[in-house]
Amino acid sequence: MSTVAVAHEHHAEHPRGIWRWITTTNHKDIGTLYLCFSLLMFFVGGAFAMLIRAELFTPGMQLMDPLFFNEMTTLHGLVMIFGAIMPAFVGLANWMIPMMIGAPDMALPRMNNWSFWILPFAMLLLLSTLFMPGGAPAGGWTMYPPLMLQTGIAFPFTIFAIHLMGISSVMGAINIIATILNLRAPGMSLMKMPMFVWSWLITAYLLIAVMPVLAGAVTMELMDKYFGTSFFNAAGGGDPILYQHVFWFFGHPEVYIMILPAFGIISEIIPTFSRKPLFGYSSMVYAIASIAFLSFIVWAHHMFTVGMPLAADLFFMFSTMLIAVPTGVKVFNWTATMWRGSLSFETPMLFAIAFLFLFTIGGFSGVMLALVPADWQYHQTYFVVAHFHYVLVTGAAFAIMGGVYYWLPKWTGHMYNEKLAKTHFWLTAISANVLYFPMHFLGLAGMPRRIPDYPVQFTDLNQIVSIGGFVFGASQLLFVACIILCVRGGKKAEARVWEGAHGLEWTLPSPPPYHSFTEPPAPNLIWAHPYRND
Amino acid sequence: MSAEAHAGNRYYIPNGTHWPIIGSVGLFTTAVGAATWLEDMDFGKYLFVLGLLILFGMMFGWFGTVIRESLSGTYNTQVDRSFRWGMTFFIFSEVMFFGAFFGALFYARVFVQPWLGGASNSLFTNLLLWKGYEPTWPSNGPAGLGGAFEAMKPLGIPALNTLILLSSGLTVTLAHWSLKEDNRKKLIFFLSLTVILGFSFVVLQAHEYIHAYTEQNLTLGSGIYGTTFFMLTGFHGLHVTIGAIMLTVILVRAIRGHFTPQNHFAFEAVTWYWHFVDVVWLGLYIFVYWL
Numbered sequence: 052m053s054t055v056a057v058a059h060e061h062h063a064e065h066p067r068g069i070w071r072w073i074t075t076t077n078h079k080d081i082g083t084l085y086l087c088f089s090l091l092m093f094f095v096g097g098a099f100a101m102l103i104r105a106e107l108f109t110p111g112m113q114l115m116d117p118l119f120f121n122e123m124t125t126l127h128g129l130v131m132i133f134g135a136i137m138p139a140f141v142g143l144a145n146w147m148i149p150m151m152i153g154a155p156d157m158a159l160p161r162m163n164n165w166s167f168w169i170l171p172f173a174m175l176l177l178l179s180t181l182f183m184p185g186g187a188p189a190g191g192w193t194m195y196p197p198l199m200l201q202t203g204i205a206f207p208f209t210i211f212a213i214h215l216m217g218i219s220s221v222m223g224a225i226n227i228i229a230t231i232l233n234l235r236a237p238g239m240s241l242m243k244m245p246m247f248v249w250s251w252l253i254t255a256y257l258l259i260a261v262m263p264v265l266a267g268a269v270t271m272e273l274m275d276k277y278f279g280t281s282f283f284n285a286a287g288g289g290d291p292i293l294y295q296h297v298f299w300f301f302g303h304p305e306v307y308i309m310i311l312p313a314f315g316i317i318s319e320i321i322p323t324f325s326r327k328p329l330f331g332y333s334s335m336v337y338a339i340a341s342i343a344f345l346s347f348i349v350w351a352h353h354m355f356t357v358g359m360p361l362a363a364d365l366f367f368m369f370s371t372m373l374i375a376v377p378t379g380v381k382v383f384n385w386t387a388t389m390w391r392g393s394l395s396f397e398t399p400m401l402f403a404i405a406f407l408f409l410f411t412i413g414g415f416s417g418v419m420l421a422l423v424p425a426d427w428q429y430h431q432t433y434f435v436v437a438h439f440h441y442v443l444v445t446g447a448a449f450a451i452m453g454g455v456y457y458w459l460p461k462w463t464g465h466m467y468n469e470k471l472a473k474t475h476f477w478l479t480a481i482s483a484n485v486l487y488f489p490m491h492f493l494g495l496a497g498m499p500r501r502i503p504d505y506p507v508q509f510t511d512l513n514q515i516v517s518i519g520g521f522v523f524g525a526s527q528l529l530f531v532a533c534i535i536l537c538v539r540g541g542k543k544a545e546a547r548v549w550e551g552a553h554g555l556e557w558t559l560p561s562p563p564p565y566h567s568f569t570e571p572p573a574p575n576l577i578w579a580h581p582y583r584n585d
Numbered sequence: 586m587s588a589e590a591h592a593g594n595r596y597y598i599p600n601g602t603h604w605p606i607i608g609s610v611g612l613f614t615t616a617v618g619a620a621t622w623l624e625d626m627d628f629g630k631y632l633f634v635l636g637l638l639i640l641f642g643m644m645f646g647w648f649g650t651v652i653r654e655s656l657s658g659t660y661n662t663q664v665d666r667s668f669r670w671g672m673t674f675f676i677f678s679e680v681m682f683f684g685a686f687f688g689a690l691f692y693a694r695v696f697v698q699p700w701l702g703g704a705s706n707s708l709f710t711n712l713l714l715w716k717g718y719e720p721t722w723p724s725n726g727p728a729g730l731g732g733a734f735e736a737m738k739p740l741g742i743p744a745l746n747t748l749i750l751l752s753s754g755l756t757v758t759l760a761h762w763s764l765k766e767d768n769r770k771k772l773i774f775f776l777s778l779t780v781i782l783g784f785s786f787v788v789l790q791a792h793e794y795i796h797a798y799t800e801q802n803l804t805l806g807s808g809i810y811g812t813t814f815f816m817l818t819g820f821h822g823l824h825v826t827i828g829a830i831m832l833t834v835i836l837v838r839a840i841r842g843h844f845t846p847q848n849h850f851a852f853e854a855v856t857w858y859w860h861f862v863d864v865v866w867l868g869l870y871i872f873v874y875w876l
Contacts, residue, residue, distance in 0.1 A: 066601060074601035155596040158667035161647070165605035172613040176620075207620035215612055221678050229670040233663060263678045267685025274816065277623050279806035281730060282689060285714070288726030288809035290697040297685055360705050566598060 073168070076160035077565060078145045079462075084167050085142025086455070090531070092134030092174065093448075097524050099127035104520035110507050120503035121189035122181070128192025129209075132309065133216045134174050136443065139451045140312040141166070141223050144251045147458065148227065150556035151245045153236025153577070155566040158229035166223035173215035180205035191501060193302070194269065196283040196294050200276050207277075210269045217262040224255035224262075231255075236555070238574035242336065245554050246329060249336050250315025253343045257304045257311070260347075265301035268294060292357050299350035307346045310442060311339055313410075313450030314381060317403050319554075320457050321385050324400035325392030326551040331384040338377035338384075345374050355426045364423045371421035378414055382407065397549070398472040402453030405480045406446060413441030416491065431501075434494025440487045445480075452479070452530065459534065460548040464562040465541035472533050478526035485519030597664045604647040611639030652851075656843060665850055672854045676861050679824070683865055686820065690813040690872065694722055697809070701727055725808025735801035737814060739875040742793045746786050747870050750825075753782035754863045757832070757856050767846045769839065776836045779859070783829035790822045817873055821865050828862045831855045 066074065075081060103123050106114045115123075145163065149156055157163045180187040185203025188194065194209070202209065231252045235244070244252075271282040272294065281287025283294050322329045329335065351359060351367040385407055394400070416438040420426050429435060460466050489512045498509050505513065544561040555572055556563075615636030622629025654660060702720035703711030711718060715727035723736040737743065757779045763771035794815075797803040805815045835855045838844065844852055 071601070073606050074603050076599050076601055156598050159671055160599050161602045161605060162671070164602065165608055168605050168609045169612060172609050176613070176616055204620075204624050207623045208616075211616035211620055215616065218612070221675075225671050225674045225678075228674055229667045232670055233666045259674050259678045260681050263682035264685045267682055267689075271686075271689065271816075273623075274805070274812070279804075280812035280816065281726060281806075281809045282693075282812055284726070284730075285697075285701065286726050286728035286808075287730040287806075287812070288698060288701065288724045289693060289812065290700075293689055293692050293697065296692060297688060300685075300688070358706065566596075570595060 074164070076156070076164050078149050078157045078160070078163065078567070079563070079565070081157075081163050081167050082142045082145030082147075083462075085138045085145060085170075088167070088170060089135050089137075089139035089142060090534075092130055092138070093527070095178070096127050096130035096135055097527065099123045099130065100520065101524050103127065104517040106503055107505070107513050108517040109514070110505050110510055112504060115503070117503045118186060118189055121191075121501065122187040124501050125188050125191055126177070126181070129177060129188075130174070131443075132192065132305075133213075134170075136309050136447050136451070137220065138170060140251075140254070140309070140447075141220075141227075143247075143312065143316070143451070143454055143458070144223075144227055146462065147556060148230055148248055148251060149234070150559060150563060150567045151248050151554055152231065152234060152239055153555045153568045153572040154230065154234035155569050157226050158233050159226045162222050163226050166219050166226065169215050169219040169222075173212045173219065176208050176215065177212035180208050183208070193295075193298060194272065195298075196272055196275065196291050199272060200283075207273065210273045213269045214266055217266045220258050220262045224258035227251055227255040228259070236568070236571040236574075236577060238577045242333065243577060245315075246318035246332070246335055247312070247315035250311045250318070250339055253339050254308050254311045257308050257343055257346065261301040261304040261308075264297060265305075268297040268301065271297070292354070292359075295354050295357065296351065299353045300347070302353065303350040304343070304346040306439075306442070307342055309447045310410075311342065313406070313447045314339060316450045316454040316457070317385060317406055320399045320403040320453055321388050321407075322553070323457075323549050323551045324395055324397060324403070325389045326394075327388055327392045328553075329384070330387035330390075331380070334380055335384055338380040341377040342374060345370060345377070349374065352421055352426070355423050356430045368421055368423045372418060375414070375418050382411055382414075393551075397456075398467075398469060398476050399453045399457035401473065401476045401480075402449050402456065405476070406449045406453065409441055409445030409449065409480075409483070413438055413443075413446055416441065429494060431499055432494035433490040433498045433500060436500050437487050437490035437494060440490070444487065445483050449479075452476075455530075455534070457549075458556075459537050460544035461556060461559075461561050461563065463538050463541075464544050464560075465537050465539075466544050466548075467533050467537040467541065471529060471536070475526060475529035475533060478529065479523060482519045482522035482526055486516055486523050487519070489516050489519075597660060602647075602650070604643050604650070607639060608643040608647070611636050611643055614639055652838070652843065655848075655851075668850055668854070672857060676857060679861065683817075683820065683868075686813070686817050687868065687872065690817065693809045693813060698722060698724055723810040725810055729808070731804055731807035731811060732802060734803040734807045734811065736803070736810065737793075737797070737874050739870070742789050743870060743874045746789050747866065749782050749786050749789070750863050750866050753779045753786070754860055756782065757859055761852070761856060764839075764844055764849055764852060765846050769842065772839055772844075773836070776832065776839055780829060780832045780836055783825060783832055783859075787822060787826050787829060790818065790825075814873055817869055821862070821869055824862050824865070828855070828859050831858060 072080065072084060075084075100123075102114070103120065106112075106120055106123075145157065148154075178187075183204045185205060188199065188202045188205050188209045190199035190202060199206070231244070231248055241249075271280070274280040275282050275284060275289075281289040283289050283291045285291070318329055318335060349367055349371045351363060352371045355364055355367075385403075396404075416434065420429055420435065420438055456467060456472055493509055493512050493516070496509065498505055498513075546560050547557040548561060549557075555568075555576060558572060558576055559567060613636070614632055618629050618632030618634070618636050620629070622633055698720035699705065700707040700710060701715050702718055704720075718727035723734075725731050725734065756775045760772050760775035760779060763769075763775060803814070804811055832855055835852055838851065843849075
């Protein structure tokens with residue numbers, strides 16, 4: 052075990068305390084930073100959601116004025132997307148990809164540090180707007196003009212926060228691509244990579260393709276507000292709808308940026324707890340690639356009500372419905388992996404199965420929203436809110452939580468408390484449905500999004516939703532408790548934490564050495580990969 | 586700083602570094618400075634400049650570290666490949682950034698102008714809001730923002746700039762060939778020529794802008810034509826400036842003898858970037874100046 056010896060010798064060199072975390076170039080340290088940051092942001096964004104649900108508990112205005120309500124919906128979206136979900140996936144990528152491909156670290160370790168350390172500053176810029184005269188941005192997370200242009204001092208701070216988050220994401224993605232393409236252990240061909248690595252390779256490509264487009268969109272807004280340009284001003288020959296096109300050209304791939312790594316995690320967890328190889332490995336790869344390709348040609352389904360020509364409506368309707376095909380392949384393959392498997396239901400598997408059911412509900416409501424005539428009814432209602440919370444919370448966030456429980460013993464060397472974790476799972480899964488499912492009915496009945504008040508006939512459902520929300524929010528404290536307890540102690544975890552787990556990360560001790568593989572692993576460890584029999 | 590990096594038997598793994606946090610502080614300071622400056626707070630511009638200075642210092646230090654490591658032979662071929670992938674995808678991200686602005690131009694010309702004139706399903710847009718507007722290009726919109734202006738013509742300075750950039754692409758390739766032949770004199774000659782051509786482009790572009798503002802009444806406020814013209818050529822000009830500065834750095838390094846025929850990735854990365862800037866210009870020349 053020379054690997055371990057080298058790592059320990061090195062361990063003594065690096066600085067201690069806060070300076071270690073600020074200057075670190077180690078993929079595990081940076082992964083931990085990302086994950087802790089995203090957990091913190093999950094609670095910040097969650098606090099905003101609690102305020103929203105408190106205001107909506109009864110009709111009429113009680114806790115806040117409408118402007119502040121709009122600030123809350125805007126910041127809730129931005130913080131959850133750019134602060135919680137995305138950094139959590141990057142954190143998992145940092146921790147797991149080098150271990151999964153048999154590498155010592157990421158390909159560009161110094162840039163890796165910078166990708167992370169831009170993020171807290173970006174969020175500081177964004178959240179500082181809450182304390183500015185005129186308040187935080189209140190035009191929705193999509194920042195449509197002309198509404199967004201009415202923001203006060205918060206406006207340029209929000210735009211620059213978006214720029215910084217974009218720089219951070221692009222650098223992180225470049226690093227991940229370079230790592231995957233260049234640092235795989237000898238013998239690991241692309242089609243032998245773990246599915247999580249595949250999902251991140253494609254996600255990173257999407258990130259590099261669309262984050263600059265978002266930067267372009269918000270830069271155009273900045274220019275329109277301060278330098279008299281006419282991008283979004285019809286009087287000068289521009290068009291506010293242009294913003295929506297540019298934004299959603301970013302925005303739709305962004306949706307997949309937040310779900311493809313989740314697919315990867317689920318594709319790791321389900322085979323482990325089914326004790327079977329993943330069903331249809333190559334079709335899973337092609338499905339991810341197809342979804343990524345389609346994500347670039349569906350953006351205007353977010354804009355069916357803006358008055359596009361019918362031909363555009365039809366094109367985007369059909370291209371959107373096509374996505375159901377590769378997504379269906381994935382859901383089928385996960386189900387087929389479990390078919391006749393020797394299933395056990397530890398917490399990661401519970402989250403994976405919940406993901407399978409609940410994400411699919413979000414997928415179905417997505418197909419409903421893709422239908423132009425139906426969308427004219429659903430648009431800008433709580434039906435849309437229900438849809439994207441099913442894919443982003445019970446989809447992306449559940450996969451992240453499942454992934455955290457799945458790999459926590461590997462990271463810490465201790466088993467988490469299964470009883471507590473299962474309590475967390477059940478409370479989360481049940482409250483999430485109490486929270487989000489009635490939103491479908493509210494939306495179909497005509498309750499609009501982003502409005503702080505509603506007619507009295509919506510009261511019952513809104514109160515159910517709010518109660519679900521409060522329970523969901525409180526349940527997440529159990530998640531933190533599970534993590535802290537696991538970090539501090541617990542039953543010793545073996546190298547192969549789960550008996551059905553396969554892959555290089557399980558050949559390393561738990562916790563793994565500081566530099567995961569200082570020598571590439573023996574090729575026979577890769578050939579033993581269970582996803583392929585050749 | 587000999588312990589900046591340590592390699593195992595096989596892999597290159599750098600030790601901790603303080604440059605990224607300095608970069609983050611620099612970015613943050615620049616952003617706060619720019620935001621407050623835009624909101625008419627006087628201290629903003631000083632913060633902005635301070636932030637940029639921090640960023641320059643960071644780049645100087647960080648690249649300096651990398652150059653020292655490269656010269657001391659710390660890097661192996663695997664590191665070289667990582668750098669290549671990194672630069673490739675960085676340029677791809679830049680392509681997408683320009684794509685957003687080209688997309689805005691195409692959308693404004695192909696869709697927005699006819700629609701404001703009542704085409705497709707926009708008859709009432711025209712009748713109720715912009716009655717009598719005849720879509721044309723160049724256009725400053727139905728309200729004629731910024732008043733009458735004279736549009737850019739493809740001949741004259743833009744054609745000369747095209748010639749200059751294309752020639753600079755040639756000279757930088759000749760410099761690369763000289764480098765591979767290990768002929769440092771020729772390398773320095775052609776690289777200097779490239780730098781001169783690059784900065785000449787920037788000077789001519791500046792001249793063109795001054796002319797547009799003073800003689801042609803063409804400004805950022807001249808409706809969608811002025812908007813797309815100045816934003817596209819402006820971001821391109823910014824990239825040419827950055828590219829020319831990068832070329833200058835490479836020239837200084839060539840004079841100091843940093844490059845060998847086998848090992849000169851920094852040189853290649855800058856040439857990739859320079860060719861990218863070149864290709865963007867061709868797109869600009871065709872779609873902004875010509876068609």
